[in-house]
Amino acid sequence: MNTLSIDVETFSDVDISKCGAYKYAESSSFEILLFAYAADGGEVQVVDLAAGEKIPQEILAALTDDNVIKWAFNANFERICLSRYLSDMGLLRDAFLSPESWRCTMVWAAYMGLPLSLAAVGRVLGLEEQKMSEGKSLIRYFCTPCTATKTNGGRVRNLPSHAPDKWAMFKAYNKRDVKVEMAIQHRLAKFPVPNFLWNEYHLDQEINDRGIRIDMAFVDNAIAIDARSREELSGRMKQLTGLDNPNSVQQMKGWLSQHGAETDSLDKKAVLELLKNAPPELAEVLSLRQQLAKSSVKKYIAMKNVSCADHHARGTFRFYGANRTGRFSGKNIQLQNLPQNYMEHLEDVRTLVRRGDFESLNVLYDSVPNVLSQLIRTAFIPKEGRKFIVADFSAIEARVLSWLAKERWRMDVFESNGDIYCATASRMFHCNVVKHGENGHLRQKGKQAELACGYGGSVGALKAFGALESGMKEDELKPLVDAWRAANPNIVEFWWVVDRAAKDCIKERSTKVTHGIRFIYQSGMMFIELPSGRRLSYVKPRIGENQFGGESVTYMGLDLSKKWARIESYGPKLVENVTQAISRDILCYAMQTLRTMDIVAHVHDELIIECDEQVSLPLICEQMERTPPWAEGLLLRTEGFECHFYQKN
Template identity: 35%
Template sequence: MTVLSIDAETYSDTSIKHGLAKYFETAKLLMLAYQIDDSPVELWEPHKSEMPAELEQALNDENTTIVAWNAIFEWYVVNRLIGVSVPIARFKDTMINALSLSLPGKLSEVGPIVGLDIEHLKNPEGAALIRRFCVPTESNGKKVIRDYKTDPELWETFCEYCKQDVVAERAIAKKLAIFDLSEQEWSDWHLDQKINLRGAPVDVELVDAALALDAEEKTRLLDELKTRTQLANPVSVTQFLAYAKQQGYSYDSLSKECVSKYLDQHPDTELAETLKIRQQATKTSVKKYEALKTATHNGRLKHTLQFYGARTGRWAGRIFQPQNLPSATFDDIDTAIELIKARDADTIDCLYDSVTEVLSGCIRAAIRAEPGNTLVVADLSAIENRVLAWIADDAEMLNIFETGLDPYKKFAVEMFGKKYEEITKKERKLAKPPVLGCGYMLGAKGLQKYSEGYGITIDETEAKRQVELFRSLFSDVPRFWKSLETAFFECVLDKNTVALGKLEIVSNPPVVQIVLPSGRAISYIRPAIQNLDTPWGEKRPQITYEGFDLKRKWTRIPTHPGKLTENVVQAIARDVLLEGIKRAENAGFNVVLHVHDEIVAEVPKDSGLTHEKLAALMSKPIVWAEGLPLAAEGFTSDYYKKD
């Protein structure tokens, strides 16, 4: 098989931050570096010559695999700018190889980590060269485009930079070759790109109206805040905190937690009302409308799903983040949508709590099927708990799902000492944090903080009781934590393969991988066992590995059995979702979006493709997951929402 490695440099009047589809509407090809197998790297400059015959032949050869870093960019170059029709199935992406190993997604960062010598590293001058030649600049209010005519010497440096990118990409590809994705995983990536190219349908009218209403409402709220506080900038944390303290605010922060505590303690004060107004004025969830506007091309939201966006293999959001969208706090979404489109702020204020709450609650609805189509949505029920029960082989937890019981109500039975049928909605909600969090080794303090995310406050004594209750009821889960840690220790220290139930922990220096039931693996780079302080002040051996910390510094990261368990569970849940996506596509569903455990498909209204069929496909037994109890539920709607 012939391998064609390519790297392109392009110019566009449109920022890449607006998404690839928009970017390539105004893009032109400046140069393309290429290498066929291990032959020398060549450079094609379209302003100098026609496309080289060997490059044209390789692009048109169905048996040639095209490899690039962030290959979807080069797919656009080949198909849109060069004009050669090449299916995405002929491409492979070295960046995806890197991400699958929990390496960074930037070419410049990967080279040093994998130990490339200086001759094979990416040229560090690249950012300045791209700013010089790939984006327009302004001089005296006029657009200036720089190229080989305006900067001939620097252009030659740019040409060498482009060629060096191919050198660096090829060197990294060879370093990672032993960890190459399986053909099935490459097929999964090709499907992912197909879904990203298809895009999700967007209600552009709703987005535009929401942005206009938000701007008006923010101006009104800011004016009201200025009148109330007499501050020049009441949105400023420094200015407003000083003002609030003068009014009796006792906290040193304006964090959501601190403000909520004050509002609970002093609900009827004038400062409480001012704080509520400021919360609305600074609400950031409506910024997702701006992201939607930015990333939407011809009415479709494209390239927002990043394959291998996390260590577990789960997707991440790009430009627009479909994960963790706010839910509506009101029922009549249809009326709210009509009022937003009418830009009727006065009626919204009369019928709902606030304009900002309505805008926030309707963000999901901005994903709307095109006329004649509908959205079919289904999500896997309690998938992480089901996977945890299955991978830990916990009979008690498995029995809950096998008998069709609600895991939160079942735990509430033990929490409150009541019969299953007597559990209230409130009690079920109170049981949710321990059921979801304690499986990943949360202690009492961790559970307290986790519960706050659900709007639930518990003291340390109650948190400790819930933790102990979970661990006693589902005793195979703590045993799994210990077994997983022991197996990982053994693999790191003895550099061998350790079998653990449905998993294998494999040493493949400098990487240790947890091989999942699907055959895919989670990777940990250069793991080690180090004596470190625990949160409770005790020194004990702990697993560390290389990765980015919260400040995006590449360093050693400590982990623990609960986190490893979370990685394993979420990775398997991802693989289960992917099985559902593939089945849905094969059955004729056009998948346009998916989030963690949910699939959104757009289908013709008369297609017969129902949410019941989609849910059945998602919950059908999986060959590699024998005994995993799956269930899914769904709904059909013209627009996306939280069911």
Template identity: 40%
Template sequence: MVKGGDYLTRLLCDIETYSAADLPSVGVYRYTDDPSFEIILLSYKIDDADVETVDLTEQSIPEWFLDALTDPEYVKEAWNAQFERVSFTRILRRLKRLGPDEWLDPRQWRDTMVQAMELGLPASLKQAANYLGVDQVKDPRGVRLIRYFSTPTKPTVKQPESKRNMPADAPEDWELYKSYNAQDVRTEAAISDKLAAIKTQAHEWDLWAMDQRINDRGVAVDVPLADGAIHIMEHANAINMAHLKTVTGLDNPNSLMQLKQWLRDQGTPMEKLGKALVQEALDSGKLPPMVADALETRLKLSNSSTKKYLMMEDARCADGKVHGLLQFYGASRTGRWAGRLLQVQNLPRNYLPDLDLARSLVKAQDAEAIDLLYGDVPDVLKQLIRTGLTASPGHRLVVCDFSAIEARVIAWYAGEEWTLDAFRTHGKIYEATASQMFNIPMDRIDKQTRQKGKVATLALGYQGSVGALKAMGALNMGLTEDELPELVDKWRNANKHIVRFWYDCQRAVETVLSGGGVVRLQKGLMFYKRKGFLFIKLPSGRRLAYAKPRLEQQPDGRSHITYDGQGDKVGFMRLDTYGGKIVENIVQATARDLLADAMLRLEAGGYPVIMHIHDEAVADVPDGFGCATLCVRQSRGPRACR
């Protein structure tokens, strides 16, 4: 690696660890914050040298390696590098080589997983290695060895207390574990070398470093609120479970098999018991009273939103904060972030008029008063989840966001001037859309017509049709199914430039896949194929990538655009796309780039971001600094509004 004419040493590493905390449940920050945490194996590779493995149950981490962790002349590299970086931070803090609030500088690290995800490849090391067909493949025995040496045993009747398995308990397996650790480094190196021909932009590494700093900062938790909510939840769940047992007569109403059989016995069979389906059955008013009672009670027991309070408790570190709430490139290809642990990108909204009173009652664990005042204890707990994430002592949270960012971006790309004019002036996009669709002056748009404009704006921008309107809740907004086809037609007639943009993008991809070359569209969009990937270059300079794209002929004679990608519930598979979906990727990726650059400017202006939600950034700033409304568009950085 060369930077500024100086050679930088590449230090590729992989570790195996032990902790009593459950990594998938609480995340890497809480996992490594546990007093039991330690690194038990370290394998590393310097430049092109062979892999070396250090058994840390017998030796210490070499001094030179500890020095290298803070030396900018070494570029540290790993697959999912956050794990290694946070783990080594904890070790260096114990050794007093870092202060209690210091973190290893993410600017000195590179994450091979990010390189793969930017190309739309699997986030799993094993899957990525297999897909790329590298010479070095991940050892499949790792899962068993990790379970044996890196996690405590589960209590059993014969062994009621969990214990830790040591190398001496299974010496042959321990040697296999060391081999597994070393093989991971070889696999990571092989993948990194394979991907080196398609370099990740330096700007993306700046954004990854910012993401790491955001996760390092963490978000403070209102502990009394979380504790009060957990107490109320547990008490309510005990009452509801007892009631459900009484109503159904079942020993274990949580058993889907038992509950489904009970429903069949009542003459109301239900093959699926998802929340939406159960609520739909209850809303129909056709269920027998006893069945309705049982299902309503079950819904109260399955309120997953309030379980976020348990996550606040379980994932909270010793500093009183929850860290690691966001995953860089969690949405593969578009580069958008994904939520982790608390899923801050999916927090319930609150509409309570007196939040302070409701919060005080939860902290006092006064479920009776909550029930008397609000009538729905679970709903109150659900609405207060957002308020459980707080500013640091002596600080306050400052929130800034982009308004209707995707609607603005797609109109900008397509040149839909009436939409852009609406945003430049009054900003009432739903009313403007309805006016354009139905040829009605804006001042005569009633509530029902506005609803049509709203659902059309939200559902139809990416070539969606009747199904998209239904998925967006059109039927719950008072619209009838017969109205939906006309709504689609009117929206498309009102947005001819956006419709043209769908087909322009589809033709651009088809042209590149059938004949090669480069196709240029408006706003600097470029479509081309290179090294087995379809690339779409965005105005930011970043590229969307589609692996192994091709045109596949269908029986009807038409060709479909297909590529390899991550399925919804299964692994890597063949997927198909079309103009509207391609536009969705372009728009969402561009919106992501805007948010990412805005967060860099916020940080430069003294507003340290601690979390962000789609088009909204949240900063933790000292009391008296700046203001609650920020201008983030200025090239010189954010400034407080006057």
């Protein structure tokens, strides 16, 4: 046996959508109901474990044999569930099956720019056999607890005997899923995922298996403090406004209107705008509204939901979650969008929360919700006797873009460890700019332009990055864009060289090469091959017409609403895809370099490593910033720090 295609149907009283696969499979109620498999692409077999059938011995042996490649769609779920099953049988020594011999059809679909659900991939590929639409209702019926009623005899779970017809259909559904997965593999066979990407996937699975420790005493008290804080804030708002429910947007808008403050929205931006000119009595209400609107406690609840028996959060990263660039995305807790911390005496404040000392927090700080928000990162802690090393790449996208476009002056800034925002402002305004020094006020404009303009952004992008909120005037935004572009002629040229290469590739159905990047047309696909050898995929590319009447590149993909639709692109946007994708490849190269270390998490361009106290921070940073062999001339720099709870330094 060389390959095994697998799909399982399971039961657990844990809500997988809130708690993730690891805690789901950890439940005492967990069991595998159906196990469908096909060996070496043969006939699909279904083992009805709920009816007492047994998985054949040779299949059990294959599950623990790293020479047999196991395939599944969202393979992490199958691997974790089967790990629990084999552990219960005494057939697995480690906590989880090694990911080394597992392959994921969902990752393959993502690599090809396809949707991330089995049903959607089947539809897009036009497979003869499609995922059965009855699946959701069958899963709801057999795989989750049910509400006890008089009609169902007070039971809290539906068994096969309660609906034999549905159970027969469920077995057919289980079998069909394996057939669809195998059909996807067959259809994509001429576009194989490179081996180095599977190695990255295996490392990702190791990190998800390892998990990161949560300080549950801290989390429990943070949730309790938030509840008490919200109760007091709501009481004060009721007292000030006389409203039954001051959390109601409609009631609050009505009250504000009665007091001379009209607003269409009560989102963060609108409340900040209202506060600028609000009289004291309105300002207090709006400030209370701001505090109540803090949703940070949801992160603490998510931590509690996901935390396994050993207080570790597992499965919080989705490999190839962003299928346009291949970047990672988050699941459950969403470490990718944690609030910043900027308050002083972080450890002391954290101690107050861990002790549940609401009174001291209330006296010392204006906003308890804001304190809890800033402390979210600190809920992640290393094991006893160990520490975290947190290291991240400095200005990674700016460095990659400069290297690709051969913008020499920028590379010189990076080589001398200069401040790219000051250097940008100096070139834009033709004067010397020093942080906190000569012409220091111009640095902010350099920073805004640097963040907004690198991928063709103009006035709208500057506004999105907060240019007006930072004090800039509307009439200075366009000149700022023009100044940035004039200071970076090679980057601007790079945008349009890429634009021409992509269009010519599609028109001529040929291969074009520029700046070390290959544009390849193959079998109705456009691939952009990166220096690492990884490819970005654009499905059914065409030349369309943009809003200005000119030519544009279009392709099929997931739009902002996650619907499969035709998407328009152009040079600067393709440059953004390429730059972010290469930045992702550099992070993965660093993760492979540091693979012998216990990487417990990664956030954007940052690695969090749990290690012994004697491990050297400079050594970790030195290893992390090694330039990959495929990126000769790219200058990398990392900065890091040590801590005993996670934080933003």
